[in-house]
Amino acid sequence: MFDVFDYEDIQLIPNKCIVKSRSECDTSIQFGPKTFKIPVVPANMQTVMNEELAEWFAANDYFYIMHRFDEAARIPFIKKMHDKGLFASISVGVKDNEYAFVEELKNSDIIPEYMTIDIAHGHSDQVIEMIKHIKKHLPGTFLIAGNVGTPEAVRELENAGADATKVGIGPGRVCITKIKTGFGTGGWQLAAIKLCAKAARKPIIADGGIRTHGDIAKSIRFGADMVMVGSLFAAHEESPGETVELDGKLYKEYFGSASEFQKGEKKNVEGKKMFVEHKGSLQDTLTEMQQDLQSSISYAGGRDLESIRKVDYVVVKNSIFNGDMDR
Numbered sequence: 001m002f003d004v005f006d007y008e009d010i011q012l013i014p015n016k017c018i019v020k021s022r023s024e025c026d027t028s029i030q031f032g033p034k035t036f037k038i039p040v041v042p043a044n045m046q047t048v049m050n051e052e053l054a055e056w057f058a059a060n061d062y063f064y065i066m067h068r069f070d071e072a073a074r075i076p077f078i079k080k081m082h083d084k085g086l087f088a089s090i091s092v093g094v095k096d097n098e099y100a101f102v103e104e105l106k107n108s109d110i111i112p113e114y115m116t117i118d119i120a121h122g123h124s125d126q127v128i129e130m131i132k133h134i135k136k137h138l139p140g141t142f143l144i145a146g147n148v149g150t151p152e153a154v155r156e157l158e159n160a161g162a163d164a165t166k167v168g169i170g171p172g173r174v175c176i177t178k179i180k181t182g183f184g185t186g187g188w189q190l191a192a193i194k195l196c197a198k199a200a201r202k203p204i205i206a207d208g209g210i211r212t213h214g215d216i217a218k219s220i221r222f223g224a225d226m227v228m229v230g231s232l233f234a235a236h237e238e239s240p241g242e243t244v245e246l247d248g249k250l251y252k253e254y255f256g257s258a259s260e261f262q263k264g265e266k267k268n269v270e271g272k273k274m275f276v277e278h279k280g281s282l283q284d285t286l287t288e289m290q291q292d293l294q295s296s297i298s299y300a301g302g303r304d305l306e307s308i309r310k311v312d313y314v315v316v317k318n319s320i321f322n323g324d325m326d327r
């Protein structure tokens with residue numbers, strides 16, 4: 001048996017501070033061929049990422065992954081990014097046409113720096129075959145594969161050639177996989193990160209379930225190298241989802257990539273659509289995230305993200321928001 005817990009059940013234990021100012025703490029992370037300001041990437045979803053934001057993220061040294069829901073736009077997107085001297089990071093599926101797409105990239109010498117295989121159930125022969133295909137034709141591209149929820153899956157995808165794996169089946173805010181299928185890491189996502197990280201020999205992305213900035217530090221403590229965030233990023237003025245006003249308050253649309261809304265049909269629906277409270281500017285949130293993470297590093301008693309990985313923790317079942325309910 002293994003311990004079962006989630007983000008809200010854990011508190012990290014502080015160590016003696018060794019910096020004079022939190023501004024001394026370094027939140028940068030090398031991930032694949034590049035180094036980024038923070039270990040956070042917006043979800044590759046249509047209401048979270050678009051081309052304009054991708055350009056802004058790349059130009060400002062943040063990692064991004066473009067979604068795969070406008071297939072024809074992918075090649076012009078890579079070319080545009082490269083013309084501007086920016087890195088290209090795209091997503092693919094596993095259907096037959098994606099094999100030809102990968103070959104087209106190779107034959108036209110349009111090579112993205114990062115590629116993500118974006119599938120609900122990543123522990124499958126289909127994904128393993130696609131990893132091999134991409135690594136054969138685009139060996140220089142840093143390949144992320146997912147999503148998975150077990151150490152066995154992490155090992156198998158790594159062995160097939162994936163450079164990083166993405167962990168999280170069903171913990172997302174608009175996810176209904178756990179309700180519709182009974183499966184997933186929803187409710188124990190942080191424990192799943194811990195299990196998967198122990199087995200991993202390559203980087204791991206913790207995907208889904210991040211509700212507070214403190215959850216980013218917790219993900220790193222339990223072995224994540226990068227953290228994927230959907231709902232917290234969907235809420236900004238610049239986010240691609242529609243802005244709506246309800247009872248005088250502003251909200252942003254946020255829908256699942258497996259929702260009926262995204263798919264245009266009611267088939268294998270495992271996601272829903274909701275409205276998240278409008279949060280102002282994206283740059284303000286990214287700055288706040290970085291400052292909060294710098295503070296986490298100072299509480300860890302270090303100067304960089306590595307120090308967070310070593311801190312002790314306690315399990316405080318569902319109690320960290322006690323006395324803090326009006327947040």
Ligand SMILES: NC(=O)C1=CN([C@@H]2O[C@H](COP(=O)(O)OP(=O)(O)OC[C@H]3O[C@@H](n4cnc5c(N)ncnc54)[C@H](OP(=O)(O)O)[C@@H]3O)[C@@H](O)[C@H]2O)C=CC1
Nearest residue numbers: 093094118119120121147168169170171177257258268270
């Ligand atoms: N992280 C998460 O928890 C989840 C994320 N999602 C997101 O939703 C989007 C759509 O995902 P997905 O449906 O995989 O993409 P696709 O609709 O592109 O499906 C990919 C392929 O895998 C097959 N497939 C999908 N799920 C399963 C399964 N459980 N068992 C066997 N075969 C399967 C599909 O066939 P067929 O459709 O005929 O079965 C299809 O051929 C993605 O962006 C994904 O990230 C969706 C659910 C969970």
Ligand SMILES: Nc1nc2c(ncn2[C@@H]2O[C@H](COP(=O)(O)O)[C@@H](O)[C@H]2O)c(=O)[nH]1
Nearest residue numbers: 043172173175208209230231256257258271
């Ligand atoms: N089960 C589903 N999961 C989905 C769907 N669309 C996206 N996702 C996953 O959620 C995270 C974002 O989670 P959040 O808690 O930060 O909002 C995203 O990266 C996907 O892995 C879906 O339709 N069904």
